[in-house]
Amino acid sequence: MPESIAVIEPEPGWRFINFREIWEYKDLLYFLIWRDIKALYAQSVLGIGWAIIQPLLSMIVFTIVFGRLAKIGSDGVPYAVFSFAGLVPWTYFSNSLGMTAGSLISFANIITKVYFPRMLIPWTPIFSKLVDFGVSLFLLFILMVWFKIIPTIFVLTLPLLILLMMFTSAGLGMWLTALAIQYRDIQHGMSFGIRLLMYAAPVVYPVSLVPDQYRLIYGLNPMAGVIEGFRAALLGTRPMPWDLIGVGTISAIIIALSGAVYFRRMERFFADVA
Amino acid sequence: MLPDMSDTVISVENLSKRYRIGLKEEMHDTMVGAMLGIARRPFTNLKRLQKLSAFGKDDHEQKDVIWALDDVSFEVKRGELVGIIGRNGSGKSTLLKILSRITEPTKGRAVIHGRVGSLLEVGTGFHPELTGRDNVYLNGTILGMKKAEIDRKFDEIVAFSEIEKFIDTPVKRYSSGMRVRLAFAVAAYLQPEILLVDEVLAVGDMAFQTKCIKKMGEVAIEGRTVLFVSHKMASVKRLCGTVYWLGNGRLRQGGPTDEVVSCYEKETLDKANSHSQNQIIAVNDEHGVEVNGIHTAIDSQNGISSLIVKVKGRTMKPIARLGIGLQITTPDGTLVSRIGARLAKSIMENVNGDWEGLFEINDITRYLTGGDYLLQVKIIRPMMGVILNIEDASIVHVPQKDFYKAGVYLTSITHGIVPLPVSFHYRKA
Known part of the structure; x- marks a missing residue:
């Protein structure tokens, strides 16, 4: 085995993701993801059922409040399936971000004792939350069968939309983790912020309600393109919103790149301030 | 630049680490002042939290800045069992944290040849809901092992920890002794070229401690290097050939164990004497x-x-x-x-x-x-x-x-x- 030589010295300035090192630690990433999945459902009665209940109950409430009482349009499909199609990616997004902020507590005592690429911390929920996402996506398919909705050919773009969704979550996750290690406010404000943010994404209402001149600004939230894309591809409500997806992708890339750089700058202090 | 470094596995050059300790809270003696203070609190808090990771130029004069490690240099040769001694807060743990890359030094550098395994505190990353088996894999990969490597050593690790019967029980049902045994077993089989140990021997029962000391001795015989931080002079004397003594972040003395330890003990006794x-x-x-x-x-x-x-x-x-x-x-x-x-x-x-x-x-x-x-x-x-x-x-x-x-x-x-x-x-x- 070739001997590894490590030079430990202060590294000033900005640095980007060290992909080679992360590749070295891929087994750890795998076990962290797997720990998340396994530990989450250990000693819980409903187990994986939580992945169904959360979006399902939200859907029922939204259908009653926004669909029946407020009579918000749903682009010609039943409001239940309309809102569920939005809730599937949104629930993934909000759960993985919520976990990122919480991961600090669970990682604080590891960070201060062992070295590993800190980048794995915000990356772990991005993958582990895919299990819940898969389960609720499956439920969406069942709902579509129930309401006799046939997906469009654009269902083939779903993997791309999912990638955009993961990329967005990872980008924001890196920002939030780096900030939350130093500022505990992030943790307090997180669940509140995510709830507010939901109204800035087309979860309970269709994008068609947004005035045309604001459409691209609205698309700066990458989840707008993802959610509207999900609906267009699966429910065929409207043509694929390529403009929203395009703007969203650019903004997601900017968030992720800046998040990675900021995270790398701040990670050297994690052990000192955690 | 590298003159005959073949036998030096750790070389520490002018290593320094600066910490900012909690800043003093502002005191108010009037109610108006106190209320203004509350209103200003978010801003002062922001400044305070920012300061935790930012340092100015005149830090040597600032009161809230301490140098946990101050210009420390030494070298460790392959196969050496080196003890690091000193009172609480002397910089021992900071040194190990830098060598295991948990925290970055402020100045200076350390060059390390080979894989470093640290036992700064055992059981790192143990998840109480997961079984012993799961935690061996999790803990092993956290310490830097590959999955295939753990697969290979799994049976030996479990045998060493003496908890075969409970390997599929959630760790939360383990006694603290069992946890320590399992954690130490994982770390011991990491087989790093350099092993950093920090007072881990204080835990566990006597028989297990003896086993751990024996294991550390074996590790050294195999040509690996051990850095052992402790304030139990008895174990340091038993294990280590060379000792470095840290005091207030500086290297006080380094050399053969007997020499350094007796100076250290003499100082401890002198300090006790002055209390009379x-x-x-x-x-x-x-x-x-x-x-x-x-x-x-x-x-x-x-x-x-x-x-x-x-x-x-x-x-x-x-x-x-x-x-x-x-x-x-x-x-x-x-x-x-x-x-x-x-x-x-x-x-x-x-x-x-x-x-x-x-x-x-x-x-x-x-x-x-x-x-x-x-x-x-x-x-x-x-x-x-x-x-x-x-x-x-x-x-x-x-x-x-x-x-x-x-x-x-x-x-x-x-x-x-x-x-x-x-x-x-x-x-x-």
Whole structure:
């Protein structure tokens, strides 16, 4: 085995993701993801059922409040399936971000004792939350069968939309983790912020309600393109919103790149301030 | 640049680490000031939190900045067992944290050849809901092992930890001893070229500790290098060939174990000696209790030596019950006797103002051989616990005695600390 030589010295300035090192630690990433999945459902009665209940109950409430009482349009499909199609990616997004902020507590005592690429911390929920996402996506398919909705050919773009969704979550996750290690406010404000943010994404209402001149600004939230894309591809409500997806992708890339750089700058202090 | 580095596995050059300790809170003496303070709080908090990771240029003068490690340099050769000693807060742990890359140095550098395994604290990353088996994999990969590597060593790890039966039980049902055993087993089989150990041996039962020490010895024999941080001089002396002594972040002395450890012990004893003058040794403001004198003396009458310990102090307010506990250790930290206040029945009632407690341990030479021992004093309040803990409070000089009436005066160094009474009979078959 070739001997590894490590030079430990202060590294000033900005640095980007060290992909080679992360590749070295891929087994750890795998076990962290797997720990998340396994530990989450250990000693819980409903187990994986939580992945169904959360979006399902939200859907029922939204259908009653926004669909029946407020009579918000749903682009010609039943409001239940309309809102569920939005809730599937949104629930993934909000759960993985919520976990990122919480991961600090669970990682604080590891960070201060062992070295590993800190980048794995915000990356772990991005993958582990895919299990819940898969389960609720499956439920969406069942709902579509129930309401006799046939997906469009654009269902083939779903993997791309999912990638955009993961990329967005990872980008924001890196920002939030780096900030939350130093500022505990992030943790307090997180669940509140995510709830507010939901109204800035087309979860309970269709994008068609947004005035045309604001459409691209609205698309700066990458989840707008993802959610509207999900609906267009699966429910065929409207043509694929390529403009929203395009703007969203650019903004997601900017968030992720800046998040990675900021995270790398701040990670050297994690052990000192955690 | 690299002149014959083949045998040097760790080289530390001018390593320094600066920490910012909590900044002092602003005090307000008026209500308006206090209210303004509350309104300004988010801004001052923001500045304070930012400061935790940002440092200015004039930091050497700032009060809230401490240098946990200050210009430390040394080299470790392959296969060496090196001890790092020093009091609490001397920079030992910071040094290990830098070498295991947990935190970055502020200045200087360290070059390390080979894989580093650290045992800074065992059980890192153990998840209570997961089984022992799961945690072996999780902990192993956190320490830097590959999955395939753990697969290969799994059975040996479990055997070493002695918890085969419970390997598929969630770790939360383990006793703390079992957790430590499992964690140490994982770390021991990491087989790093360099092993960093920090006082992990303080936990676990005696048999397991012995096993761990043996394992560390084996690791060294295999040509690996061990860096062992401890303030138990007994284990350092047993294990290490070379010792570095850190004090206030600086390297005080480095060299052969016996030389450095005896200097370190001498300083500890000197410090204990200086407590004999009348001065405030320790104060607990919350309880309003101070200790201002600890004296030990040997009182010899009719050939019997007794140890007298006098503890003097003052209380600022009336206290119903105040207890004094004693603890005697050898200079290298081995516990000789711990006599709590309840055992010694040394609880003073209705104390107010100056007080003085007097202990007498009769015929001390019957129980201990001659030499220097260290005394620790604890002031307790029943039901509230320890309010003052004075380490190295004083030295006890136990006189040498011809215990066996053989013309040999016993010393702890040559005869051990306890002279066991012995009798001998024989018959010819």
